[in-house]
Amino acid sequence: MIQSHDDIQRFFDGIEIAMWILLIVCLAQLIYIKFGIGKELVNFVANLFEERGGTAISTWYAQGSYAVTTGRINGLKQETGFLAAQLLIVFIPYLLTRLKRSYSCERKKIEYKIWIPLILIIIILFQSGSTTAMLGLPIVLFLTIIIVVKSWKKVFAVVGGTILVLIISMIFSKSFSSTITRVVFDKFTFSNTSFAQRMGSAVTMMKIFVKSFGLGVGYNNGGHWSYILAPNFMRYNPEFNSYWPLSGDGFFAVLSVVTGWLAQFGIIFFGTVTYGIYR
Template sequence: MQLLLLPLTFLSKFFNAHAFFIASLPILWMLFKNPLDIKKIIPRRRTIVIWVIIILLQILAMLISFPYTSMSAVPIGIVQSVVLLLKQVVMIWMIYSFTKLYITNQENAVKFIRWALYGYAIYAILVIMPEVLITIGVHSLDGYINTLASVFETRWAGRTDFYQLGSYAVTQGRVNGFEGESPVFANLLGVVYLPIVIGLLIGKDKLVFKKPKIILWVMVIVSGIFLLMAKTTTGILTIALLYLAWLILADHHDRKLLFLLGLVGIAAIALAYVFVTPVHNVLTQFLFEKQGTSNRLGGTIGLIFTFLSTPFLGTGQGFAGYFITEYIPTWSTHNWEYENVYSKLGYPVLSGFFGWLAQYGLIIMVPLLFFVTKYIIDLINRRKQYIQAQSDNERFYYSMLNSSLVTFAVLIPSSFLSFDIFKWSMFLMLFFYWRVLSLSADNQTFPEHHYIFKS
């Protein structure tokens, strides 16, 4: 049951609606079998105090922002925002609890990764590949994808302009894997699944698969096609970030091969751009002459000014929309999406990093950035200890440490441009890597007191 948690997140709409119930099942099952394990998931007093302070600071920020937003066309409720904040805290605690209870040794970690890739392969065959065929004109699969999408696809509120005609892939001609839109799908592959595959290739692991090279290289190539067929700047950026991270972390022999493959790839793309019309159209529309960026650029500018107006406490969770509307440049509002969606339902946060700054302020973000920096430094130092790994056990840890660094190499730049970075699946992998960092210590007692989730 616990091995299915990450694969189930592919069913985006269904999982989001029942996430807390689904995630609670393996936790309750483990506690039913081993009641004393409850001690593992009860945070220390210090951790609880930190979270209480964060929640109180956010409520204070909401109370300060409320008089302004209550006069807006789309008023924000404090109760609703507090509930959303508490749901995020509970989500983090549940994922922390899951990894503490189940990722307790290398065998469990290997099974978790193996099933994650099994799930990805099934998802690719049943959903992504049919969507790819649809994007290249094989419309005999429209009914199949439309039926599945009606149950499992996440759909943004207010977007009746194309959802009423069918699934995103059918109406937009872009692969989205049942996520809300293509950039979210690109982030899912780039942050959750491809770092696993690349890390296993870098570390030359043989525990997850007995014959890993063929399987993993097929996954890399096919996933690259998926990212291109998403027809989004985020997908192209994700490919570039993954390649650069792989190039930096690979050993000397693999680095030369990757460099050569990179040159061949660039030459192939250049030739395809000149001679293959679909490739030319995709690169022109989503890279060289990208249109429709006014909302994202205007929203990001609005977020920056929102942060500058409330730098210390922030606006509070969910209260940034009103201030974004106040600060966005007028030139960014002359488009269908703003006039028919954002002006009626509120301006969403379209940049993850600047959205966190604007909503949580420096008082929360500075310690968080310090924590993340310290964690990445620990990952780098631990990786150095395993760089000469020889045994299969050591190679697995080395692979996962590389996977975690590849994840951050994609996650950090993407957070400036993307707005739906932190999902259940992404938090699951981040906490999984945190547990691997612990298990990879020589005595398997990594000093977890460095981290806020110590129990």
């Protein structure tokens, strides 16, 4: 229980320690993936602390760890997407809050304790290549620019300049272009099963919401309608067929939070709660 300033400081110290432990683990995985160095260390840490899924996805760890087997960074989570969510939800807000505080005061030196982990997290998110990371990364970069560059004209200039540099780099560098295409653009096509599932879930939940506009279908009661209303681009990919039972009352993962709330609880409940929070 936090009862004093010292308790708050210890809480922040705990966040710092946890963040650096995770970053060191991720960097070790990145070094192995890029240079083939440290396989034994990566597997040793993974065997002790890595969160792993059920037997259905045991092949992800066949060579000792997720990172070694799949060639993707996962930290200590069971897969890359969960690592991205952990970084974006837990550590990025903490770092951006500290960054905003430092830039709201007169600063005489660069806050390396903020910038180093922030830059490392941005690199890890990009290298992870997960859909979650690719959706969250632009937001992180934009918020960072807003904090550092206080003038909106300068913000737009920086964002525009960055986009221009990326476009020029993609035009004149085939390797850079292929990297951006593989890590970013290929993530948002229906041939990517992960994106197809998420987009399909959002579309399905919206269809259910339209059919049950007022009160929704109730918590966790979307299985029947979800199976019927799932779009075709979602039905014919391995992730849907392998992990979601193809039955009228089967499990259907809600991968879109807002549309999931609307579908299950309807506009009356959702609207009332939203109004109560923001009034």
